[in-house]
Amino acid sequence: MNRITALAATAAVAASSIALTAPVAQAAPAKARAYSVSATANIEVAVAKEDTVKVRGRVTPKAAGQKVTLQQRVGNKKRWVSTGTAKIKANGTYKLTDKPSTPGSREYRVVKPASNGFAKGTSPSVEVEVYRWEKLGYRTFAGTGFASNGATIGTEYFTASLSTVTPGTAATAEFTLGRKCTALRATYALTDSSLSGSSGAVTVSADGKTLATHPLAVGTIVADEELDLTGVFRLKLDASTTATPAATAAVATPEVLCTR
Structure with a gap:
């Protein structure tokens, strides 16, 4: 064997030895399959402290008897807050509920924790706009002749009302x-301090458009009327009363349904 042949043989043996002793690269572990979670809400608009938001959906695989968590975030907040749990039924479905107490837009989502070899699953978010009834009498207003106070109508006392100050004005x-x-929503009437035979009227308008006009006399009560204010920028109340006999007109406990 000549020198060149010997060197080639030696190199081949060395390469073979390296190949046998080199560590074998390990394949990355397979990523666990995640739970699939769907979610829908029963309403898109809710009234705070009155309506219940019901979030329903399905978990796949079914995971019967295990729990899902309802999470929500309000307005522009980034943090999700857990607000309830429910057990998954035998058919893989669930139902979660929430009764919002504050106004504003909010998002709901449902989370199924990891288990049984499956990774955590999170549903797409669903949006619900929450409104709240607020006392109009507590808001600042422009104008004259009205006072924000209580009013007695038909012996019933109404808080946060708007009453005319001077009869005939x-x-x-x-x-x-x-x-x-x-x-x-509001009740319209003459107060119990109005004299027999007196009269008055209240007109409600929005952005220059008349929504309602109510002629009033002693004993006339327009109770709990609700008017649509969708898209309204400025709300206006006008009242007139007789000076003799003296009358006091009231918009009793007016409330507006608002997001914020």
Whole structure:
């Protein structure tokens, strides 16, 4: 064997030895399959402290008897907050509920924790706009002739009402709603301090458009009327009363349904 042949043989043996002793690269462990979670809400618009949001969906695989968690975040907040849990039924479905107490837009999602070799699953978020009834009498208004106080009508006391101050003098109150409210509810009447034979009237308008006009006399009560304020920027109340006999007109406990 000549020198060149010997060197080639030696190199081949060395390469073979390295190949036999080199560590074998380990394949990355397979990523666990995640639970699939669906979610839908029963309503898109809710009234705080009145409506219940029901979130329903399905978990795949079924994971019967295990729990899912309802999470929500309000407005522009980034953090999700857990607010309830429910058990998954035998068919893989679940139902979670929430009764919002504050106004504003919010998102809900449902989380199934990891288990049985499956990774955590999270549903797509669902949005619900929450409104709240607020006392209009507590808001700042422009105008004259109205006072924000209590009013007694038919022996019943109404808090946070708007009553005319001087019999025979027109009263006006304007409220900026900023297109954030969708409804007004109120009772319209002459107060129990009005004299027999007196009269008055209240007109409700929004952005220059008349929504309702109520002629009033002693004993006339327009109770719990609700008016649509969707898209309204400025709400206006006008009242007139007789001076003799003296009358006091009231918009009793007016409330607006607003997001914020």
